[in-house]
Amino acid sequence: MISADRLRQIAFWAREFNETEIEQARRGIVEKPLAKGDYLCHRGDRLDFWTGVVEGVVKMGTMSSSGKSTSLAGCRAGSWLGEGSVLKDELRRYDLVALRDSRVALMNRSTFFWLYENSPAFNRFLIRQFNERISQFIALVEYDRMLSAPGRVARNIAWLFNPVLCPNAATHFDITQEELGLLAGLSRQHTNEALKLLEAKGLLRVERGGVTVLDLAGLAGYGE
DNA sequence: GCATTAACAGCCG
DNA sequence: CGGCTGTTAATGC
Numbered sequence: 563m564i565s566a567d568r569l570r571q572i573a574f575w576a577r578e579f580n581e582t583e584i585e586q587a588r589r590g591i592v593e594k595p596l597a598k599g600d601y602l603c604h605r606g607d608r609l610d611f612w613t614g615v616v617e618g619v620v621k622m623g624t625m626s627s628s629g630k631s632t633s634l635a636g637c638r639a640g641s642w643l644g645e646g647s648v649l650k651d652e653l654r655r656y657d658l659v660a661l662r663d664s665r666v667a668l669m670n671r672s673t674f675f676w677l678y679e680n681s682p683a684f685n686r687f688l689i690r691q692f693n694e695r696i697s698q699f700i701a702l703v704e705y706d707r708m709l710s711a712p713g714r715v716a717r718n719i720a721w722l723f724n725p726v727l728c729p730n731a732a733t734h735f736d737i738t739q740e741e742l743g744l745l746a747g748l749s750r751q752h753t754n755e756a757l758k759l760l761e762a763k764g765l766l767r768v769e770r771g772g773v774t775v776l777d778l779a780g781l782a783g784y785g786e
Numbered sequence: 787g788c789a790t791t792a793a794c795a796g797c798c799g
Numbered sequence: 800c801g802g803c804t805g806t807t808a809a810t811g812c
Contacts (some may be wrong), residue, residue, distance in 0.1 A: 737801065749790050754805065770798065770805060 563589045564667070572616050572667055574729050575687040576639065583681045590673025594658040595693075596660035603654050611668035614642040618664025619737065621745060622656045635698065635721050636661070636745040638735065645691060648674050661741050694726040701782075712756040713785030714746040719766065720782035723775050736772040760784070 567590040569576050576587055593616060596602060603609040605624050613620075615637050622634040633658055636644055647654050648671055649656065663669070677684040698721060705717055723731050743753035757768045765781050767774040775781065 641787070739805095740803080750803095751791090751805080 563591060564591050572614060572640075573642075575642065575684065575691075578683040579681065579771075580683075583677065583683065583720065586673060586676050586680075587669070588664045590676075591667050591669045593665060593667050596664045596666060598660055598662045598664075600660045602658040602660070602666060604657050605654055607654050609644065609654055609658075610671045611644070612642065612648045612671075613658065613672045614667040614669075614691065616665040616667050619661040619741060620664055620666065621659050621661050623659065624656050624731050630656075631747075632744050633718075633747050634702065636718060636741075638722050638728060638731075638737075640730045642691070645674075645688065646695075649678070661744055682766075690726055696725070699729075708785050710785055711746070711748055711752050712759045714748060714762055714782035715742060715753060715756040716765065716781040718742065718745045719773060719775065720778060720784075723778055723781075725778075733770060734769075734774040735775075738771055742773075 564572075564587050566584050569584060569591065576584060579587065593603075596618070602613065602620065617639050619639075620637045620643075622637060623697045624632050624634070634785060636646075644654070644658075647651075651671075653759065678688070701760065705714070708714070708717075715780045720735070722728070722735060722745075723733075725731065739753045739757060741758070743750045746756075748756070757766070757773070760766050760781070761768045763780075765775075765784065767776060
């Protein structure tokens with residue numbers, strides 16, 4: 563379990579919680595470090611924890627039968643995921659893998675359900691979260707047909723900066739071009755060129771070991 | 787042919 | 800010195 567202060571630090575959804583809710587939530591959460599390349603779960607596993615990224619970057623993706631990996635979305639520190647699988651008590655539909663040394667918070671299923679049954683604030687959060695995920699996965703359908711590298715990079719950056727899924731996001735984020743490549747499913751070189759093109763269009767600024775978003779809407783809609 | 791991997795020199799912290 | 804970046808050369812589909 564974690565302290566109430568720690569909970570407020572890592573869980574933006576607990577901001578409007580009352581004392582009872584905070585107490586329940588903090589008792590039901592443990593933290594776990596992940597080394598670069600570690601899998602938290604594979605597609606098809608049962609993982610009875612709702613998961614928050616506390617530090618680092620975690621990739622949601624799947625591995626095809628041929629062994630080729632497909633990226634769905636990156637989740638950076640501050641974002642929480644897997645509520646669908648916990649709620650429906652189903653097997654995971656994707657892998658979760660740490661792109662760099664990371665730290666996750668795990669909330670057990672019974673705590674999740676207690677909040678679901680008892681906390682209006684948590685339910686408001688869940689609705690917003692699901693609504694945002696729907697948009698994200700609708701965009702994923704387009705994305706599948708959109709082959710352009712700059713488009714892929716733009717989408718993935720826009721997701722990382724999603725203000726609903728990741729509310730504390732500043733405009734700058736430390737992420738290497740290699741990591742962005744892993745998220746977008748591109749080589750580092752290709753990612754590099756895509757980034758420079760997006761920079762030339764004024765959508766972002768490329769920095770050493772990071773990017774600064776200048777036009778989030780422009781990135782989210784790039785390639786339409 | 788195109789894109790990915792490999793290799794390497796410059797650069798910045 | 801170590802990690803990241805930007806190129807070029809080699810390789811694979």
